[in-house]
Amino acid sequence: MLTVRRYADRHPRLVEGAFLVLLCTATGAQYDRGGPGLWPGLLLSTGACLSLLARHRRPRPVVACTGFCAAVSAALGYPVTVLLLLPVLVAMYALTVRAPRRTAHLFCAAVVAPVVLAALVSDRNHENWGDKTVVPAFWITASVVQGSAVRARRAYLDAVRARAEHAERTREAEARHRVAEERVRIARELHDVVAHHMALAHAQAGTAAHLARGHPDQAERILGELTGTTSAALRELQATVGLLRHPDAPEDVREPAPGLARLPELVAAFASAGLEVVVTVDGEERPLPPGADLTAFRIVQEALTNVAKHAGAATARVRLAYTRDRLTLTVRDHGGAAPRPPAPGGGFGVIGMRERARSAGGHLHAGPHPEGGYAVTAELPFHRGPREGP
Structure with missing residues (x-):
């Protein structure tokens, strides 16, 4: 035939x-x-x-x-x-x-x-x-x-x-698009892990150097906490790189993703660096979906890191407001002696926070507060967002 x-x-x-x-x-x-x-x-x-x-x-x-x-x-x-x-x-x-x-x-x-x-x-x-x-x-x-x-x-x-x-024509363009999205995701993860711990370690090291002569006992205590900060940075970095190398690894061999349950630990770490963080909760606390829980923790972490790096403030306030369908979190400082950079929305930290909020189905606003200082406000829904991701 x-x-x-x-x-x-x-x-x-x-x-x-x-x-x-x-x-x-x-x-x-x-x-x-x-x-x-x-x-x-x-x-x-x-x-x-x-x-x-x-x-x-x-x-x-x-x-x-x-x-x-x-x-x-x-x-x-x-x-x-x-x-x-x-x-x-x-x-x-x-x-x-x-x-x-x-x-x-x-x-x-x-x-x-x-x-x-x-x-x-x-x-x-x-x-x-x-x-x-x-x-x-x-x-x-x-x-x-x-x-x-x-x-x-x-x-x-x-x-x-x-x-x-x-x-066939769009396959290459789609592959480039996915590679670009993956690069952004990797950059955001590494930024959240490295920037926070390095900024915290820098603040602790500066405080220890300032207290070394007059208060050696306090300086020794802060140096001990500095060791814990760097160790935590290495652990999170290793876990993040391991997840990127082996995305299909069993869940039981991975380190649990951080969430708002680790907020007291985060507050204590900033306290050792000289930043007092006051946390208030409004409404009945409810568990968030895993992706949104990680997003909330990373936003609070990045916002407090920016306060420690740029604001020069001694106190920051974290407010968690729970309603029936969403969590509204606000991180605010009242300003300090050190001037804030003229374009606060242009850094990768703020961009990363906005991307995380959108990926969880919410949105984020960051800017000067009318009563002074700077505020970051994010609204995250309890239901899974359409593009939820880490």
Whole structure:
């Protein structure tokens, strides 16, 4: 079968000629069974078959020509059999696979009507009523149905091919987009882990250096806490890198993601660096989804880190307000001696906090507070956000 198809693809004109000769022979053989004789029928069948050469370029005129030849044959008294109708069936099929459905239906009715009418009014056609009407109507309609099925199949295959080509074209762009998203996620994770602990360690080291001469006992205690800070930084960094290297590792071998349950530990760490953090809770505390819990902790952590690095304030306040469907957290300082940078919203810390809030289905606002100082406010829903992520 593949060999025959390959030969047909290589020699289309030869195959077309052989098909038309076979079609003309089969159609002409019917004209010796009635009517005025063989030769008028052969002339009609030859004209109808020759017109099929243009069925791909001009299917409408070809249908009209073959339908006219079939109607004349029926009027001359030739039996209207399926073999006599073969040129009409081929022409109708070619029209149906190329023209709109409405056009094919109109041409089908325009061909069936004159053929049936010519067969009914002919004095030489002695076939019964069913052979004169049902046979031509059935076979011509069947060719239209078959052409419609092939046309629908081709449209489906074209749509599948177009989708495959579109997917192929967009695959590289999608891969670049995913790589960019992954790079942003990795950068955000490393920033949250490293920046917080390094800023805290820097503050603890500065406090210890300031107290080294006058209060050596306090300096020694802060240096001990500095060791704990750096150890915690190494543990979180190792856990983050391990998760990025092995994202499919079992959950029981991973270190639990931090959440608001570790807020007292965070407050104590900042206290050792000289920043007093006051936490207030409004409403009934409720557990957040894991992603939102991590997001809330990271936002508080980053906001307090910015206070310690930029504000020069001695006190910061963290307010957690629980309602029925969301948590509103606010981190605010009252300012200090050190001036804040002129573009506080341009740092990666604020950008990362906003990205985290959006990924949990919420939003975040950061800016100067009307009563002085700086405030970061985030609203996080209790339900899982549409793009929740770490």
